[in-house]
Amino acid sequence: MAETHTFQTMGTMVSLDVVACSRDTLMLVIEEFERRNTQYSLYSPESELSKIARGELELPDSSPGMRECYGRAIDWRRLTDGAFTPHRPDGVIDLSGIVKAEAMQAAAQVLLAANLADWCLNAGGDVVVHGTAPDASGWSVGVVDPGDRTALLATRTLTNQRPAMATSGSAERGEHIWSSSASTNDFSQVSVVAGDIVSADVLATAIIAGGQATLDDCTRRWPIDVLAVARDGEILATPGFLTD
Secondary structure (H helix, E strand, C coil): CCEEEEEEECCEEEEEEECCCCHHHHHHHHHHHHHHHHHHCCCCCCCHHHHHHCCCCCHHHCCHHHHHHHHHHHHHHHHCCCCCCCECCCCCECCHHHHHHHHHHHHHHHHHHCCCCCEEEEECCEEEEECCCCCCCCEEEEEEECCEEEEEEEEEEECCCCCEEEEEECCCCCCCCCCCCCCCCCEEEEEEEECCHHHHHHHHHHHHHHCHHHHHHHHHHCCCEEEEEECCCCEEECHHHHHC
């Protein structure tokens, strides 16, 4: 029977549903989140990224891990034609749009290395799974209605082929997404199902920032399924989101 382990990190709650997870493996999962939180949090004045934001440390002089993470974020900015960006409007580097997903991806690798076949990792509503649920069915995850946080818009079963879903929007955290291109403000919430959690998270954010044009571009270029809620409440979904 699966057990649920929970811990708080990166300003959110993380839950792990898994069968027979050792304490050592759980600690390694938590470490993947905490290490990144310590390094990249702009809420912690002692983090490496906070020192860069204050001008106490230049990016070229930062740690290899910092430069590599920033490089990956810049790659995503290029791939999304600027809809995703690691820079705030004031120029401050903010890697929160990629760091949590990378922590989830690393935690997933920890679980797989421990030969744990069936698990579900949920970090603030972003989910990555492997195998089957305790009842031998697929892992079914819900998309919350941004207008009513007690209701679900849809459910989606995640599989080993597309095991990740991320949701981005302003309903819970306010207007926190920005773009280096002109945002059309088309959507209040976007959920993306993808083959990995980093792609799901980044592309959900990019579509929120870039609007309909970015949604069309992303669904053409990446093997993803999307559920988007327009500002007027209209729901747009790719066929695969509702049928898979």
